[in-house]
Amino acid sequence: MRLIKHPVLCNYYVTYRCNAKCSFCDIWEKPSPYVTLKNVQENLLALKKLGVKVIDFTGGEPLLHQQIDQFCALAKEMGFITTLTTNALLYPKFAERLKGMVDMLHFSLDTADKEKHDAMRGVACFDFVMESIEMAKSLGERPDILFTVFEDNKEDIQAVYEKICLPNDLMLILNPAFEYNQVGDSLSSKTLDELERWGKKKNVFLNQAFIELRRDGGNHISDPVCKAASTTLVISPENELVLPCYHLGERSFPINGNLASLYHSTDVQNQIATEGKLQACEGCTINCYMQPSFSVETSKYFWKSLPSTFKYNWVKGTWRQLV
Template sequence: MLADEFGREVTGIRISLTDRCNFDCVYCHNEGMGDTRGPMEPQDDEMSTDAVVRVCEVAAEFGIDSVKFTGGEPLLRQDVEEIVSRVPASMAVSLTTNGTFLPERAEALVEAGLERVNVSQDALDAETFAAVTKTGAYDRVLEGVDAALEAGLDPVKLNMVVFEQTAGYVPEMVEHVAANDGLQLQLIEYMPELTGRPEWAIEIERVHDWLAEQADEIERREMHGRRRYWIGGGMVEIVDPVENASFCANCHRIRVTHDGYLKGCLNRNDDLEPMGELGRDEIRAAFETVAANRVPFYGEYMVRGEDGEWELNDEYVEARVN
């Protein structure tokens, strides 16, 4: 098992299969790489089918037991079903998608071995959805959610980024998942340090407080110290990494970019480690290097200054340079 000097074992990987996307969401940070959306055509720098599978196989050698495929929009690739079918049996397989390709592909993905799916859905009306995603695909996303449920991907977790444009729709979305069996809701804190537009951010603790007032039961997960709220039979969870030392202290995940780099932290791009030509020995070496160099973003890479604000840890940066 890979572990860093803070005792955090690496148990999961997120693999970006492409930076292409058929949406243009205003909050996109492309797995922390910035809004670098590529052309819609397949690109030469995307890892091949075999390379993605080798990364998963090496990860499994290290005891990593889960993989989530992301993008961009991963289902713009036509080989996702093959990739899923070739993931080692010891790894749980999930997917994050905007849902537009699920009506035709959900059943085949389940047959290939997909176990869970997250679908991005930031609003319950077409107009707001279009303003956030810059698409008219609202009905298509709803069809995708239904297709995923019909294929057996139960529960389907809806991802909703909470910021100025969407915060007012949180109560409606909570009611939606509570009233519909098979749905759960994941509220994701807006990350202005990755996306810009800090004026769009809202105080996520206000959302926690409101959910706590509505909840029948509150559960705190070990992973990142996340809080889950059970409301009327529905489950709502908040992902709140911004300025959250507990979140970073409990991070057990490594990310893989679409073009073959390992990334130890969502919030950083100065820790990218190439996997060379993606041979097994190169992949193993990269995993070992990235795991050894991981530090909690908040609490080590960023520390509290005398004024109580987070600031770059100069000692860490100097030690890394030297």
């Protein structure tokens, strides 16, 4: 049964440009403009009308945008929950300007081994993460460590948890590597079992429904669990609405200052109706779309997702805004 029929999340790509070259991501290879403050102002007003609760300012590397703090401040003033994930290379530069503007601030870190992390990210950023943790704490911020889990770094979870997260009282977000349309890496059954155990520990967030979905073989087009297009609005740096999700990008619709009316248009609604049903959607496990998909419709994934989602939002203090 569908509980929420309006979009709840916006993945707002402020640029596709990135100052890292992660081995598991190709977004940094794309040419890209930067979004404008005018378009962000217009679109946030429309997103509010559409019922969106959470704005994820993303990229590329979102801190490459010189006005990112203004975007976050504007979203906060309008009552949105704000999220931002960074490789931390530029966080020391923006820390003061971002203070109090990001509800869910994530620093990407995939191992406690400096050389290994920098090799995975294609740039020397480990030291910047460590510096950013100290700087954020000094400003009263509560960043999270976002750990993308692969088969070849799963043994590093322990060290990140014990050496970095617990001493600094940081939440460790375990982000299982995902697959879609024959892209990405799968995790073994043994690794999934290990992650499930990790998710029960203090200061660890792991959506248990992610594990269940992988055990079930991901999204199935015959009975799709994915509600990517109806729960999540994807806005590109070109100021276009991208459907049914960023990763497939079947169609892009110019917004032209009319996001709300565009969303309700026949063409967009017809594209939304394809969510989870396209051939490329078979087996998909993309976390950023499954998280909101699980939250709007009662299913076994909804119930699996509920405890961990409540745990994280209780710790972050954002649960009140989601009710």
